[in-house]
Amino acid sequence: MADARRAAKNLAMLMRPPSSQPQNTRLWLAPYVAIGVFALAMLVLTALLQWRELDTARSALEGDMHWAERTIENRLHAHQDFLAELGRDQEFKQLTYEAFQVRAARYAREAPEIQAIIWVDTDGKVEWVAPNESTAVFVGEQLSGERLAALQEALRIRRQVVSPDYRDATQRPAHDVIHPVQRGSGDLGAFIALQSLETLLRTTLPTVFTTRYSLTVVDAQNREVLSNTSVKPTDRQISGQISLELPNNRLGLNIVAYRAGGAWLPYVPVTLILVLTLIATVTLIQLRRHAKHRAATEEELRAAYAFRQAMSQSLITGLRAIDLEGRITFVNAAFCRMTGYDEQELVGIKPPYPYWPPEEFDRLQHNIDTALAGQAPSSGFEMRIMRKSGERFDVRLYFSPLIGTDGQQIGWMASMNDITEPKRVRVELERAHERFVTVIDGLDSAVHVADVQTGEILFANRAFQNIFGFDSVGKDSAQITAACRPADEWLQHDPTKLSADELPCELFDGELQHSLSGHWYHLHERAIRWVDGRTVRVQIGADITDRKHIDEVNLQQQKRLEQTSRLITMGEMASSLAHELNQPLSAIANYCAGCVKRMQAGNYKLEDLLAAMQKASDQAERAGKIIRRMRDMVKKGDPNRQPIALEELVDETRAFADIDAQRTGTQIIVDLPEHLPKIVVDRIMIEQVLLNLFKNGIEAMTDVPVERRQLTLQAQRVDERMLEITVADQGHGLAEEDIEKIFTPFYTTKAEGMGIGLAICRSIIEFHQGRLWVAPRREGGTTFHFTVPIEEIGEESD
């Protein structure tokens, strides 16, 4: 949880522009100046402190020095006083050797610097030594050198003298404090205290003093006599000099204060400050270098961000980041644009997301579960999602792991592409292709496309494959279609030599018979430019076998029609004759009526009446001529009777009647018993009668439901001479009065009838010694019956 939050924050920081820093070139100097000033101040402060410390140390030194001077002088004065006390006692002979031993030994014990106190005579010969265990000098020892000179000097000037320093038996600096003793004007000798300088200093000055200061004793010639330390202070800043005014021996005491921590100590702060300053400066430079580097990086980052921002804005792919629990952590502009939701509305929510359409819920939940389990397919999910407006659209969603800055996976990045348009285009294309294939495959015509150079069949529709085999695509067209292929010399052009400019180009258009199946095809072949640019032959072959057959049948029917036309013409002629007769008859009636009217009125001229009557008689003559002409014509159509099988006759008639029957959906049922004798009739006349009855029956049934439209033809032998043929329809039937009249010429129940069909039919049948009559059917409809003569064995045709 916390990780996820941190990851989201990282991501948010990644996605946000870095804040820009002010670029002031002067400002970077400020830290350096500050460091310089600080270092200077520290140095000054240190110097001040040191100076003060030095000052303090110097005043302490002076105090100590004066104290030491006084202490040493007091000590020396004490020694001189003791010697003077001994001298006085000696002068006045009050001192015995024993007393001297006691007093001197006691004194020497208290003042350790006094190695020995001796009594020498004026010549420098040691007479007494106290304490007697002293090893510094022995009784009887003769002083010599400087010591003797100093003794003689003291004797001469009668005052205490301190000898120059000499090295004692242990090679330590020592000097003699000589106190001459005189009695009167004669010298007695002198008391000498052998004083060790080193011990003097050690005993008079406390250890604190000696540890703090370096003491050096120098003689009058400023030669170093003694030093309390072998380490020579190098720094002599804090030092002083005490002059020990010893009689005849000026001893100087150089005091140098030891510096705590040694000579280098004062330099430590300075060095530290300098080093720190250096470090600070170096660090600053490094910092500045780092800052510069960082600024450059930020600049790059900003540019990269701006680039990415522009990319993200212009991107049409929607981006969405989710954490490991499916919570949305980021969406880009395109994603918002696609879904119609704001960034604020999307970020932070868990599935189900608001852009899931309710009907797709289960599938999308399954998708997101799969994706969170890391099993999203690399091809992405294709899904349907919903805009805020409720509009649905199709997208493809690709998932990829989202890795945080620490290398840990912090979620999933999903890119979403709107595939509505591509999908629509694809579906559209598929549909178009499907339509194309359906149309092409639905064609009766065999269509195929073959390369003109290789003869390879590139495309073939189903009709083609039905004829030439289902594996024909890819094979050689010449082989596949060998059975039905126009010879090369029949082609209008040689397709292999056509240039691109000449396309498309007609190659062949003609009819060919398939040499194996016997089917006829109308082949139409063109050279066109194929989709990949090469020249191909497109051949469309339509199976015209049926049409050819129909053409042949039609031709036969045409011949039959010509045969029957004679009778049809007769019928028309009858109508025209009737019209022609109308004219003279009407005219006669008019003339006669006009005459009658005039004569009744009595208002007439005889010539007029005569002329009218003459005209009437002319018209009567004209009518007679017309009637004669009709008789002549009927005479001309002499029937030609021949024995013929009824089946044959019916079949031929049906060929005509079927046209009407199929048009109206009427079923013609021919129900003839076997072994019928042949009938002796004029075939064309009886066919006409049958056709007439068929047509009447078909027309009579146009008003009844299709399933009832059945016309039945039956036949039965009546006796040895006649055969009865029955045509029964299931039509509207006939009214009683119509049954009487329908055979009357010019009577019709039909809107477009002439009213002579049945009259002629009856004439024809009667002409054949038969009868034609009609009867209503009980179950509805009408039955026409007619009889025709049958072939009699041995009968001679008339």
Next chain:
Amino acid sequence: MNKLTQTIYVVDDDEVMRDSMTWLLEGEGYAVACFDSADSFLAFRRDDMRGCLILDVRMPEMSGLELHEKLDGLGSQLPVIFVTGHGDVPMAVSALQRGACDFIEKPFHNEDLLSRIVRALELDSQLSARRQRNGAISHRLDQLTQREREVMKLVVAGKLNKQIADELDISMKTVEAHRARVMEKMGVRTLAELVKAVMTVN
């Protein structure tokens, strides 16, 4: 009286039929004019013809039916009697449905023809009288101004003067004045008469 002003026009391609028809009809005292073809009749035809037309259905070039249609198109109100041969009955029926006056089938009885002629001439007289009356009313209507015609339409529609004033956005007084002038110009005294006159024309 009709016989004097009305003429029977016979159109038939058969000369004998024309001649015999003329003989018959003149015997009855009618004025007869014969034409051998539809075109010749059309050339002769005028709008104020009175009488009736006896038309043979079967004629070469333009048939009787076609001539009838043409006359209809020209606005002729001359009653037409078709003469048909046998088998032309369906044709004649359709002609009747299109407004022909009558038909007679050949061969016909002369009394049948004459009775049909009498009926046709009576129809012609009525039509002619109405034409004259309508002509008078139309003439009066033409004299109305546009505004008067508007007022009249609303008056005939049964609107009150106040409604008319509202509808035409004029004052009541003006409506009353227009109304009085309409009555005067149309030569009627009552609203009922005005309505009748307007309805006769329309």
